Amino acid sequence: MIFTAGADAQSLDPSLHPTGTYDALVHVDLYDTLVFQTPDGKIEPNLATSWKFKDDTTLVFTLRKGVRYHDGTPFKAEDVKFNFERVINNKAARWAGYIRMIKSVKVLDDQTVEIKLKNPYGPILANLAIPVAAMASPAAVKKHGKDFRRRPVGTGPFIFKKWEPGEYMQFEANPNYWGGRPAIDQLEFRVIPEDTTRVLQLRAGQSHLAMYLPPAQMQEVEKDPKLDLVSAPLFRVVYIGMNNLIKPFDNPLVRRAMNYAIDTQVIVDKLMMKTGKHLRGPFGPATWGYDPEFEKMGYSYDPEKAKRLLREAGFPSGFETDLWHPTGKYTADKIAAEAIQAQLAKVGVKAKLRTGDWGLVAPTIRNGKAPVYFYGWGVMSGDADMAMYFKFHSSMWGAQGNSDRYKNPVVDKLLEQARSTVDAGKRKALYKEAVKVVIQDAPWVFLKQEVMLVGKSKKLHGVILHPSERVYFHKARLDD
Structure with a gap:
C-alpha cells in the first residue's frame, strides 16, 4: 500500500x-x-x-x-x-x-x-x-x-525497513503485533512535492492514498470513478495573528477593527473554497470544550464599525503595516492575503504583503518580528487546554505557542484553573469564560477550522x- x-x-x-x-x-x-x-x-x-x-x-x-x-x-x-x-x-x-x-x-x-x-x-x-x-x-x-x-524501534503495527530522505520510507507488517497482524504486508510513504503529480499517480493506480490535496485538485479526484475524495475535519485552526506588542496592535480597539474590516466568511467560503469551517472563535467543533455559543460572540464583516473603532483608537486615516504570509502552507494563502490587503485598504489600513516560504515566515512570526501574519495551530490533543493555554497564556510567548504575545491576567487565571480541574463540566465552563474574554480582546482575526483533503483509491478501506x-x-x- x-x-x-x-x-x-x-x-x-x-x-x-x-x-x-x-x-x-x-x-x-x-x-x-x-x-x-x-x-x-x-x-x-x-x-x-x-x-x-x-x-x-x-x-x-x-x-x-x-x-x-x-x-x-x-x-x-x-x-x-x-x-x-x-x-x-x-x-x-x-x-x-x-x-x-x-x-x-x-x-x-x-x-x-x-x-x-x-x-x-x-x-x-x-x-x-x-x-x-x-x-x-x-x-x-x-x-x-x-x-x-x-x-526507529517501537511496538507499533509496522516495522521500519528503509528511509531515503526526501524520496520514500518503507515499512512491513509486524507479525507479532499485540493488536493483530495488519492486513497490509508492505507500507510505503512517498514524498511527491508537486500536487499535480500526486494526483496523476493516484489516478494511474501508482499510489492508493494522496494526502493534503489542494482544492484545485478536488475535481480531478471527484470525477475519477476509481477514487474517493475524503474531507476529514481537523483540530487545526488557521487565523490572522497580530503581535500585541507592536503598535498599533497593542490597542484592542485596533485589533477589533481588524476583525470587522476583514470579510472572513468570503475568505473561507470563496477564496479558500470551503476547505474548513468558518470560525468566530479560537477553536472549532472538533476540539473538546467547544461551545456553539462561541459563534454568537464573534465578529462579522462591518467596515463602517471598523472605521469607527480606528477613529476612537486615534487612527482616523488608518495606518501602515506589514502582512506576512507563506506561499503554499495554507489553502489559497497568497490569494487570501491579497484579498485581505484590499479589504483593509477600504478602512484606511495599508498592508504591505511580505511573502516567503515557511522557513522564512515561521521564524519571523515566532521571534516577534511580524506585526500581522497568516498562521495556524494544530491542537494535537484535541483538548481546549492545548487550543487555549498554549496560544493565550502569557507564559507561552514565542515559539511555545503564544506568538501573538497576548497577555491578560484574567485569561491566565481562567486557563490555569481549567487545566488544574478534573471535573469536565467545570473545565468547559471555565474555557467558555476564557473564550469570551479572548474574543473581546481580539488577539487574532479568526478564520477557520481546517479540513484535510485526501484522495483515496476505492480499493483501500479502514x-x-x-x-x-x-x-x-x-x-x-x-x-x-
Missing part, C-alpha cells in the same frame, strides 16, 4: 516530534502510546489496558502483557519511566511541554506504573495519546543514540484519518 504527501518527515524519534504533521503520518504506525484517542475524542486502552486515579495527581496504569518491541525486547513498566523521562529532560523536545506536568514515574511492578503529576491536570489522558508520549525501545535508543531518529493529522493504517486493507 502506497501513500504520498508533499514533504518528508524530519525525524522518526517520537521524543523530538518536531512538526506534528509529516512526522505524525509515520510515527503512529511505528509506535504505540499508553492510551488511544479515537477521532471523536474518546480515550481507549492501548499499551495500557486500564488506569485509575488514586487522587487528583496520581494515576496508576496497568500495562498490556506480552507486548514486544520490533527488536524482540519485552515492553514493561520500566520503559514508561525511561521514555517519559527521556522526553521531559530533553531540551530539544519541542513538544515536551505536553507531558512536563509529570512530576515522577514510579515502577510498581513489570505491568504497573504510577504517574505523579505536579498539579491536577484535566487533559492528561489526551496528552498521553500524542506521539511525543509514545514508547520507544530503550535498548534501541541506547544502542543507536542520536541515530535513533533514523533507526484507514483512520484522525483530526490530529495522524493517519492510522493498522486496520487498513486493500481489495485485490
Whole structure:
C-alpha cells in the first residue's frame, strides 16, 4: 500500500516530534502510546489496558502483557519511566511541554506504573495519546543514540525497513503485533512535492492514498470513478495573528477593527473554497470544550464599525503595516492575503504583503518580528487546554505557542484553573469564560477550522484519518 504527501518527515524519534504533521503520518504506525484517542475524542486502552486515579495527581496504569518491541525486547513498566523521562529532560523536545506536568514515574511492578503529576491536570489522558508520549525501545535508543531518529524501534503495527530522505520510507507488517497482524504486508510513504503529480499517480493506480490535496485538485479526484475524495475535519485552526506588542496592535480597539474590516466568511467560503469551517472563535467543533455559543460572540464583516473603532483608537486615516504570509502552507494563502490587503485598504489600513516560504515566515512570526501574519495551530490533543493555554497564556510567548504575545491576567487565571480541574463540566465552563474574554480582546482575526483533503483509491478501506493529522493504517486493507 502506497501513500504520498508533499514533504518528508524530519525525524522518526517520537521524543523530538518536531512538526506534528509529516512526522505524525509515520510515527503512529511505528509506535504505540499508553492510551488511544479515537477521532471523536474518546480515550481507549492501548499499551495500557486500564488506569485509575488514586487522587487528583496520581494515576496508576496497568500495562498490556506480552507486548514486544520490533527488536524482540519485552515492553514493561520500566520503559514508561525511561521514555517519559527521556522526553521531559530533553531540551530539544519541542513538544515536551505536553507531558512536563509529570512530576515522577514510579515502577510498581513489570505491568504497573504510577504517574505523579505536579498539579491536577484535566487533559492528561489526551496528552498521553500524542506521539511525543509514545514508547520507544530503550535498548534501541541506547544502542543507536542520536541515530535513533533514523533507526526507529517501537511496538507499533509496522516495522521500519528503509528511509531515503526526501524520496520514500518503507515499512512491513509486524507479525507479532499485540493488536493483530495488519492486513497490509508492505507500507510505503512517498514524498511527491508537486500536487499535480500526486494526483496523476493516484489516478494511474501508482499510489492508493494522496494526502493534503489542494482544492484545485478536488475535481480531478471527484470525477475519477476509481477514487474517493475524503474531507476529514481537523483540530487545526488557521487565523490572522497580530503581535500585541507592536503598535498599533497593542490597542484592542485596533485589533477589533481588524476583525470587522476583514470579510472572513468570503475568505473561507470563496477564496479558500470551503476547505474548513468558518470560525468566530479560537477553536472549532472538533476540539473538546467547544461551545456553539462561541459563534454568537464573534465578529462579522462591518467596515463602517471598523472605521469607527480606528477613529476612537486615534487612527482616523488608518495606518501602515506589514502582512506576512507563506506561499503554499495554507489553502489559497497568497490569494487570501491579497484579498485581505484590499479589504483593509477600504478602512484606511495599508498592508504591505511580505511573502516567503515557511522557513522564512515561521521564524519571523515566532521571534516577534511580524506585526500581522497568516498562521495556524494544530491542537494535537484535541483538548481546549492545548487550543487555549498554549496560544493565550502569557507564559507561552514565542515559539511555545503564544506568538501573538497576548497577555491578560484574567485569561491566565481562567486557563490555569481549567487545566488544574478534573471535573469536565467545570473545565468547559471555565474555557467558555476564557473564550469570551479572548474574543473581546481580539488577539487574532479568526478564520477557520481546517479540513484535510485526501484522495483515496476505492480499493483501500479502514484507514483512520484522525483530526490530529495522524493517519492510522493498522486496520487498513486493500481489495485485490
